[in-house]
Amino acid sequence: MRWAVLLAGGSGTRFWPLSTPRTPKQLLPLSGAASTAEESVERLTGLIPRERILVVAGDALAARLRALLKLPADNVLVEPRPASTAPALIWATWEARRRDPDAEVLSLHADWVVGDAAAFRRTADAALVTARTHDRLVTVGVVPSRPETGYGYIVPGAPLDGAARTVARFSEKPDAATALDLMAAGALWNSGLFAWTADRLLAEVEHRTPEVARAIPRLEQGDVPGFFDAVTPISIDVGLLERSDAVAVVSGSFAWDDVGTWQALARVRPKDPDGNVLVGRGVLDEAHDCVVWSESDAVVLWGVKDLVVVQANGRVLIMPTERAARMKELLDALPPDIRDVEA
Numbered sequence: 001m002r003w004a005v006l007l008a009g010g011s012g013t014r015f016w017p018l019s020t021p022r023t024p025k026q027l028l029p030l031s032g033a034a035s036t037a038e039e040s041v042e043r044l045t046g047l048i049p050r051e052r053i054l055v056v057a058g059d060a061l062a063a064r065l066r067a068l069l070k071l072p073a074d075n076v077l078v079e080p081r082p083a084s085t086a087p088a089l090i091w092a093t094w095e096a097r098r099r100d101p102d103a104e105v106l107s108l109h110a111d112w113v114v115g116d117a118a119a120f121r122r123t124a125d126a127a128l129v130t131a132r133t134h135d136r137l138v139t140v141g142v143v144p145s146r147p148e149t150g151y152g153y154i155v156p157g158a159p160l161d162g163a164a165r166t167v168a169r170f171s172e173k174p175d176a177a178t179a180l181d182l183m184a185a186g187a188l189w190n191s192g193l194f195a196w197t198a199d200r201l202l203a204e205v206e207h208r209t210p211e212v213a214r215a216i217p218r219l220e221q222g223d224v225p226g227f228f229d230a231v232t233p234i235s236i237d238v239g240l241l242e243r244s245d246a247v248a249v250v251s252g253s254f255a256w257d258d259v260g261t262w263q264a265l266a267r268v269r270p271k272d273p274d275g276n277v278l279v280g281r282g283v284l285d286e287a288h289d290c291v292v293w294s295e296s297d298a299v300v301l302w303g304v305k306d307l308v309v310v311q312a313n314g315r316v317l318i319m320p321t322e323r324a325a326r327m328k329e330l331l332d333a334l335p336p337d338i339r340d341v342e343a
Contacts, residue, residue, distance in 0.1 A: 001102045002128060004048045005092040008037055008057040008065055008110035009082060014261050014327040017315035018293060020341045021060060026110040027068070030259050031268040037110040041069050047121045048106065051075070054096060055110070056088045080228040086239040087231045089194075090205055090212050094219050097198035104128050105201070107194040107236075113268040115255025123252035127195035130164040136248040137204060137241060138164065138195040141188025142256045147179035150260060150325065152190035152237065154249050155182065164248045170237070188249065190237070191256055200246070208243040209234070261324035262308045265291050280311075291321065313341045 012025025019025045026037045034042070041053060055065055055076045062078045065071075077092055089107055096103040106124055114120045127138045141154040150173060157166035170190065171182055206213050215230035241247055257268055266289070269277045276284050280294030288305040295312040308324055310317040315338070319330075331339055 001100060001104050002048050002106065003052045003054065003096040003100065003103050004044055004106045004108065005089060005096070006037070006040055006053060006055045006108055006110050007085060007088060008055050008061065009079060009088070010111070012111065013331055014324070016327060016331060016339075017317055017341050018295070018310055018312040020313060022342070024061070025259070027061070027064065030111075030265065031113040035068065036112060036259070037065065038068060039114075040108060040110050040112065041071075043114060043117045043120055044106075047124060052096075052100075054092050056092050058082065080225045083228055083231055083233040084235050086205075086209060086212055086234045086236045087215075087228060089236050090201070090209075090216070091219065091224065091227065093196070093198045093201050094216070097202070103198040104132055105196055105198055107192075107196075109192055109258070111259060112191075113255075113257045113259050119252070119254035120256075123250060123254065124193065124195070126163045127193070127250045130160070130248055130250055131195040131197055131200070134160055134164065134248055135197070135200055136160075136164075136246045137200060137244060138248045138250055139167070139241060140191050140193035140195075140252045141249045142191045142252045142254070144179075144183050144187070144189050145255075147176050147183060148189065149173060149176055149179055151258075153179070153182045153187040154190050155185065155187045156249050156251075160248055164250050167241075167247045167249050170242050172237075188251055189256070191252065192258070193252070194236070194241075201240075204240060204244050204246060209239045211239055261327065262291055262293075262310065263321045263324040265293075266321075289321070315341060 008026050012019040015025050027035045029035055050071055057065055059078050062076050066073055066076050093105050096105055123140055127140050131138045153171040155168040157168035159165050211232035211234045215227045218227035257264055265277050271277055275289040276287055277291045282292050282294050282299040284301045286303045287301040290307045292299050292309045297311050299309055306321045308319050308321050
């Protein structure tokens with residue numbers, strides 16, 4: 001009955017110039033030898049078989065994902081257009097139920113780095129059991145390791161059982177002081193790892209998410225393009241979880257990172273004694289707390305600190321690490337002939 005839905009769309013522009021439309025973030029080996037998409041599928045081993053893993057992505061990546069992940073051809077669901085996470089997850093859940101009327105679904109993203117695969121599987125298993133036992137939509141909250149302002153937080157409510165609690169409220173991307181207060185109150189990071197039965201999700205969508213519910217008859221008619229034409233793009237968090245009173249949270253105590261910027265590599269890659277991360281060829285002399293990624297040429301840093309240096313696809317990027325989260329500003333300002341990398 002268990003299925004997984006892996007969201008593998010997105011362009012990963014914050015990893016420019018390494019990330020390109022053809023090889024976006026989820027296809028890059030950001031934390032090790034394999035891409036994060038490959039790691040995501042491998043992490044499910046023993047929990048959900050490959051023949052029950054559905055991948056949602058755009059047409060430009062579908063063929064590469066089929067080959068890379070070694071999944072059945074019809075398990076890669078091709079979005080006619082990007083419409084955020086709610087339409088993608090609702091379509092994939094509907095498809096899982098079409099193939100298996102009793103489907104239970106675990107939803108995850110293809111660009112995460114997880115430090116303890118066994119703990120991840122135990123937590124995912126608890127989330128799926130909670131979804132079935134309590135007939136709720138379940139979100140996994142990761143125990144925070146820092147007052148991160150780029151993540152959403154979940155404030156747990158009353159206990160449901162030993163593993164799960166109700167959700168008192170969500171708090172989206174708080175400032176640093178609020179994040180510290182939330183952590184002190186026992187709040188968890190909203191990881192984006194979800195579990196539900198297909199029946200419960202689709203019933204909740206019918207009552208809570210008119211932006212998508214009105215288009216579901218198109219799926220019943222086999223008209224996937226019509227479904228995507230008719231929906232309003234909206235995230236599953238905003239469109240459903242924050243509106244529903246049938247949500248539970250299960251706590252996860254494993255290292256988790258969505259690797260949102262170049263700066264995040266310092267959290268998921270080994271560092272030298274001076275706090276530097278080096279991928280590729282390079283020499284770092286009297287350099288401290290730098291992230292260096294060299295695709296081919298040798299990079300030499302001398303007497304600097306807190307820099308991101310990337311050499312990839314015929315481009316060289318140098319910036320202070322503190323600006324990594326503002327990559328969109330840079331890309332918007334670049335001339336197209338420099339910004340647009342086709343490799």
